[in-house]
Amino acid sequence: MIAVEHLRKEFSYYKKATGIKGSLQNVFHRETLTKEAVRDISFSVEKGEMIGFLGPNGAGKTTTLKMLSGILYPTGGKVEIDGFIPWERKNEFKRRISIVMGQKNQLWWDLPASDSFYLNKCIFGVDDGTYRDVVTELAELLDVRELLNVQVRRLSLGERMKMELLAALIHQPDILFLDEPTIGLDILSQKKIREFLRIYNQQRKTTVIITSHYMADIEALCRRAVIINQGQLVYDGQLGDINRVLGERKLLSVKTSGEVNEKQWENFGRVREISAAGAVLEVPQEKVKAVLGAILSGLPVEDFTVTEIPIEESIARFYQKEVATI
Amino acid sequence: MRGLGYYCRLMGVFVKYSLMSALEYRANFIAGMTVEMGWMIIKLLYVAIIYKAGTSIGILTPDHILLFVGTYIFMTGIFMLYFGNFNALPGMIQQGELDLYIVKPVSLQFLVTMRRLEFAYMLPNLVAGTVMIVTGWRLAGLPADPFFVAGFLFFLVCGCLLSYSLFLLPYLLAFWIVSLGGIVDIANAMWDFNNMPSMIYGKWGRRIGTYVLPIFVITNFPGLFLMGELGLGACLWGAGAPVLFFIISRRLWKMALKKYSSASS
Numbered sequence: 268m269i270a271v272e273h274l275r276k277e278f279s280y281y282k283k284a285t286g287i288k289g290s291l292q293n294v295f296h297r298e299t300l301t302k303e304a305v306r307d308i309s310f311s312v313e314k315g316e317m318i319g320f321l322g323p324n325g326a327g328k329t330t331t332l333k334m335l336s337g338i339l340y341p342t343g344g345k346v347e348i349d350g351f352i353p354w355e356r357k358n359e360f361k362r363r364i365s366i367v368m369g370q371k372n373q374l375w376w377d378l379p380a381s382d383s384f385y386l387n388k389c390i391f392g393v394d395d396g397t398y399r400d401v402v403t404e405l406a407e408l409l410d411v412r413e414l415l416n417v418q419v420r421r422l423s424l425g426e427r428m429k430m431e432l433l434a435a436l437i438h439q440p441d442i443l444f445l446d447e448p449t450i451g452l453d454i455l456s457q458k459k460i461r462e463f464l465r466i467y468n469q470q471r472k473t474t475v476i477i478t479s480h481y482m483a484d485i486e487a488l489c490r491r492a493v494i495i496n497q498g499q500l501v502y503d504g505q506l507g508d509i510n511r512v513l514g515e516r517k518l519l520s521v522k523t524s525g526e527v528n529e530k531q532w533e534n535f536g537r538v539r540e541i542s543a544a545g546a547v548l549e550v551p552q553e554k555v556k557a558v559l560g561a562i563l564s565g566l567p568v569e570d571f572t573v574t575e576i577p578i579e580e581s582i583a584r585f586y587q588k589e590v591a592t593i
Numbered sequence: 594m595r596g597l598g599y600y601c602r603l604m605g606v607f608v609k610y611s612l613m614s615a616l617e618y619r620a621n622f623i624a625g626m627t628v629e630m631g632w633m634i635i636k637l638l639y640v641a642i643i644y645k646a647g648t649s650i651g652i653l654t655p656d657h658i659l660l661f662v663g664t665y666i667f668m669t670g671i672f673m674l675y676f677g678n679f680n681a682l683p684g685m686i687q688q689g690e691l692d693l694y695i696v697k698p699v700s701l702q703f704l705v706t707m708r709r710l711e712f713a714y715m716l717p718n719l720v721a722g723t724v725m726i727v728t729g730w731r732l733a734g735l736p737a738d739p740f741f742v743a744g745f746l747f748f749l750v751c752g753c754l755l756s757y758s759l760f761l762l763p764y765l766l767a768f769w770i771v772s773l774g775g776i777v778d779i780a781n782a783m784w785d786f787n788n789m790p791s792m793i794y795g796k797w798g799r800r801i802g803t804y805v806l807p808i809f810v811i812t813n814f815p816g817l818f819l820m821g822e823l824g825l826g827a828c829l830w831g832a833g834a835p836v837l838f839f840i841i842s843r844r845l846w847k848m849a850l851k852k853y854s855s856a857s858s
Contacts, residue, residue, distance in 0.1 A: 278854060333855055338695050340851060358595075358698035366696055373693040377614040386606055390699050392599075418617070 269312040269335065269442070269474065274344035276305040276330050276498075304330040306498040307344070314441075315472035317464075319485035319492040319506065323586040327498040328478045329368075332444045335476070336366045348442065362391060365440040367431055369450035374419045380430035381415040384437055391438035398437065405433045409463050425456030432460065436467070445477040449484055461487045482579040494585045501585050509581045515552040521545045521562055522570040535562055545569075549576070600703060611710035625713030629673070633721050636666060636788055640725075651792045656733035657820065661790040663725025664749070665812040670718025672756050672784070677714075678706045679760065680777075683767035689855040702846045706761065735819045748815040751835045756811045758838035760784065765842070768849035787812040803827075807834045 281297040337353035351360035494502035536548035791809040802809040
């Protein structure tokens with residue numbers, strides 16, 4: 268289990284004015300400033316849970332993951348993972364976790380990925396039989412069996428990320444931190460990695476915390492989302508409940524046989540899209556029935572659909588701080 | 594705490610992988626060896642001049658000097674084997690590349706400072722250094738019984754540990770000041786103070802270089818031991834300094850690591 272309480276991280280940096288004058292001033296005097304990357308975050312994750320850790324760029328997601336994995340010391344707060352404090356960096360703790368960062372790699376560039384797997388086997392002290400079984404099973408699941416003996420530098424980005432994942436799982440960690448594991452990958456590779464993570468989590472009950480800017484990753488894998496913005500936690504709950512927290516609204520797409528002007532549409536709700544063939548309106552859920560009745564009786568309706576507001580859009584509202592912190 | 598066997602096994606893997614990686618780029622491997630041989634020839638010219646002039650430095654005849662310079666070249670080979678890792682450290686800190694090493698259940702210092710080994714730089718120095726040591730030893734008529742051979746090898750091993758610990762220290766400053774090209778240049782220049790026996794330096798220079806920043810211990814003590822010029826105190830310092838500086842480097846490494854702030858993603 269992961270328990271995070273009032274976690275904080277500050278970085279100090281110094282200000283520099285542009286140009287050579289600023290650089291010269293810096294030689295003699297530097298004004299030190301402090302940036303609060305993570306501000307008083309608390310949440311917990313149960314064993315086997317897979318949660319989406321979301322936020323805009325610079326929100327503090329990666330910094331939080333680095334503190335959870337013991338890479339960074341926090342400025343304040345507590346984290347306990349299966350009884351361990353991550354930044355004490357005990358070997359027993361390190362054997363239980365693994366972290367994959369989409370923008371960093373641990374594989375030896377000039378050698379086949381299987382050599383890097385073997386090095387991890389030696390570092391983690393995995394026995395020969397388990398090592399063989401794990402590599403065979405994961406290579407099969409990730410569809411990379413044929414690529415195990417190809418030098419890493421000759422692999423595509425997608426293939427390389429699959430190998431990075433495999434390397435990170437050689438020691439069969441209980442907890443897996445994934446920081447944008449599908450960044451820059453094509454749709455097929457993204458899908459394959461998502462599928463792999465889903466099966467892996469189901470089979471091994473590995474606890475997974477994943478950050479991603481691709482909502483498809485989060486929707487496919489996580490039931491729960493933790494959203495942070497500017498270092499603060501703004502949402503922690505079921506992914507499907509985000510719309511409700513934001514004030515449940517529906518999208519009403521109406522197709523008409525004749526043109527309806529904008530003023531008329533505005534009588535029924537907020538107009539999001541309009542064309543000669545119809546419009547898309549945003550309507551509070553409790554009013555959907557009434558609005559629909561009025562539209563059907565007053566406008567030349569050919570067809571209509573009622574849908575949820577896309578989750579991506581709801582999350583973007585958290586990013587834009589349209590809602591108060593919960 | 595992991596045992597010696599565990600680290601020897603890992604070292605074996607690093608040796609194998611470094612060699613495999615180097616051989617992927619044959620031309621670069623050969624070019625590296627050629628450049629290193631060029632540097633070595635420059636160092637050998639000093640000895641050639643001394644031989645030609647028949648100059649002695651204090652009690653050191655040209656044959657003794659050949660032995661000392663040979664030891665220096667040999668130690669340079671050992672140092673060059675892992676030096677690339679030291680050089681890469683500031684960049685790794687700046688780019689946040691330590692992240693994926695920190696989470697491994699192994700000594701981070703070992704992993705970061707030993708993972709890539711440069712055989713192209715090591716081999717010419719090691720071969721030439723060995724030949725010069727053996728030749729100088731024989732020509733100078735120094736004792737070659739098991740006691741002296743063991744003592745010489747002991748001080749060579751001490752020198753290896755001391756050069757690792759001492760020259761790692763300036764690189765650790767990168768955790769605080771990130772960019773340290775100037776400091777590193779000074780440190781590297783200090784290594785070259787050893788390209789001649791320490792006896793060419795004045796009394797105070799020798800004392801500072803032996804007891805404050807013990808760079809002379811690295812390459813002079815094996816030869817001085819053979820010549821019977823190391824008193825008991827010096828012998829103890831020769832054995833203790835590597836341990837002392839290794840402990841200092843370990844402490845500083847652990848302190849430095851707390852300053853590690855990674856890099857933004």
